[in-house]
Amino acid sequence: MKSIKGKASSSPPDTPAVSPSRRSSFxxxxxxxxxxxxxxxxxxxxxxxxxxxxxxxxxxxVIEAFSPDFYLPQQDLYIELTTLRPKLSxxxxxxxxxxxxxxxxxxxxxxxxxxxxxxxxxxGLYEQAAMIAGTGAQxxxx
Amino acid sequence: xxxxxxxxQFGSLGSQIARESADLLRYRLVWRDLINESALRAGAxxxxxxMIDELGLLGISLSKREVQEFRKALRQVMGELYKExxxxxxxxxxxxxxxxxxxxxxxxxxAPAKLRAERIAARHQIAYENALAQVKASDENRSKFLxxxxxxxxxxxxxxxxxxxxxxxxxxxxxxxxxQAVTSLPGxxxxxxxx
Numbered sequence: 001m002k003s004i005k006g007k008a009s010s011s012p013p014d015t016p017a018v019s020p021s022r023r024s025s026f027x028x029x030x031x032x033x034x035x036x037x038x039x040x041x042x043x044x045x046x047x048x049x050x051x052x053x054x055x056x057x058x059x060x061x062v063i064e065a066f067s068p069d070f071y072l073p074q075q076d077l078y079i080e081l082t083t084l085r086p087k088l089s090x091x092x093x094x095x096x097x098x099x100x101x102x103x104x105x106x107x108x109x110x111x112x113x114x115x116x117x118x119x120x121x122x123x124g125l126y127e128q129a130a131m132i133a134g135t136g137a138q139x140x141x142x
Numbered sequence: 143x144x145x146x147x148x149x150x151q152f153g154s155l156g157s158q159i160a161r162e163s164a165d166l167l168r169y170r171l172v173w174r175d176l177i178n179e180s181a182l183r184a185g186a187x188x189x190x191x192x193m194i195d196e197l198g199l200l201g202i203s204l205s206k207r208e209v210q211e212f213r214k215a216l217r218q219v220m221g222e223l224y225k226e227x228x229x230x231x232x233x234x235x236x237x238x239x240x241x242x243x244x245x246x247x248x249x250x251x252x253a254p255a256k257l258r259a260e261r262i263a264a265r266h267q268i269a270y271e272n273a274l275a276q277v278k279a280s281d282e283n284r285s286k287f288l289x290x291x292x293x294x295x296x297x298x299x300x301x302x303x304x305x306x307x308x309x310x311x312x313x314x315x316x317x318x319x320x321x322q323a324v325t326s327l328p329g330x331x332x333x334x335x336x337x
Binding site: 120 | 178182188190193197198201202266268269271272276289
């Protein structure tokens with residue numbers, strides 16, 4: 001299990017601050033971009049801190065599980081990033097439905113990452129935007 | 143004792159002014175805890191992110207039910223803070239929720255968009271055009287969110303007792319104006335101002 005975290009701002013910045021890069025720690029460039037946005041806003045986060053079993057075989061072994069990309073402790077919210085590719089989207093939606101059935105007390109929110117890069121470029125966050133390597137990155141997934 | 147609400151534009155120095163005012167008055171500064179707590183009580187954790195995401199980077203959309211529940215919880219939490227006293231509430235629609243309440247000072251901190259963009263560009267070492275895009279996005283998103291939540295125009299000067307334009311005044315001068323204004327409020331007794 002990975003254990004990288006982002007810290008919350010202790011006091012309100014007039015404009016948010018960006019923390020140093022942790023590029024090597026993430027599975028996908030979009031995840032690092034998302035973490036950078038959270039840092040930018042001073043939101044505390046944990047990366048893939050927990051795995052939720054979703055299906056078991058007859059012996060009780062876990063055969064399907066779900067590890068949301070981020071957990072935001074101050075909001076008590078899990079975040080999963082997704083692309084718009086229909087096949088992957090359907091698979092993730094199935095997992096989310098199953099999560100709701102099995103763990104109704106857990107809050108999970110799905111984020112589509114397609115527009116993040118464009119917005120970051122628009123706002124001058126070039127270094128962060130460069131972490132999403134164009135459309136190639138959009139097509140990758142776990 | 144009084145409560146101060148401070149509404150501010152992105153890059154207006156409003157956050158620093160809120161901090162310095164709270165320090166001078168020895169008040170507690172309440173900032174993001176308020177929306178996190180409200181969102182948790184509302185069972186709508188996305189609402190907290192939507193309020194934080196002032197540049198719209200996360201593209202969060204809330205359902206009607208989430209908005210209603212969040213609004214209700216925000217009123218509840220802010221009402222508790224009002225009873226607590228000696229609090230500076232930064233943002234979060236304090237000027238609406240505590241409107242008309244006794245011993246509450248509503249402050250608005252503004253500055254021209256050009257100046258705010260210059261400050262942001264200098265702080266983050268980004269191009270002026272990008273900083274201006276941030277300023278515009280923030281203004282638009284904050285305005286839209288408050289309109290959706292409370293159907294108000296946050297630029298309406300009648301919502302505020304004190305408007306501070308930081309193009310001429312610095313953080314300390316602005317904080318001192320606030321402390322002077324709040325100590326002259328009728329009603330509750332004062333802790334006193336640090337000199």
